[in-house]
Amino acid sequence: DQQVKQNSPSLSVQEGRISILNCDYTNSMFDYFLWYKKYPAEGPTFLISISSIKDKNEDGRFTVFLNKSAKHLSLHIVPSQPGDSAVYFCAARGTYSGGGADGLTFGKGTHLIIQP
């Protein structure tokens, strides 16, 4: 049972345009959501997080939006740069996520490709 779903395995975006990565979740007990970026042969790197009591968090080129009623969040990257090409994971924290107090439940990831 996938509690965090990233339904697009890959996404191709032109350099300079906006990249929008989507994530859906099923567990209403999740209290924080996070986005990670992963390059090949490296561990995931934290990008940005959002509390379930907020609907938007922004950090430079990265903005995360949360729609609790739809159980949906999205990561916007503006403008997209070649170095943004990577796999992006959505993750959630919650008491009943199966990850314990601080364990995270991850989606399967979306491979973002930035085209020149």
Added chain:
Amino acid sequence: DTGVSQNPRHKITKRGQNVTFRCDPISEHNRLYWYRQTLGQGPEFLTYFQNEAQLEKSRLLSDRFSAERPKGSFSTLEIQRTEQGDSAMYLCASSGRQGPVLYGYTFGSGTRLTVV
């Protein structure tokens, strides 16, 4: 501090053998996590330590798996009687007292296990 260090980077073992991986977290981080990532999936939570205490274990962690964190510093993950289904990337992560939600975990580069 050079971040979270994992050794070895790669391990090939025969089915039925025991293997042990090591993780050295960021020195000031008191929380340490183990995750497993298989091909096409996101990381899956295995277990979590706060200092030397193992506070949470996933149901994924069968009785062939054991993790320790003596003295609250480095951690080891041992898999006994390895099976082909254990082939995966094993990721270690650490975080400070605030947990992962504000600044995320810091992941290591992982140990890739191949069971032949």
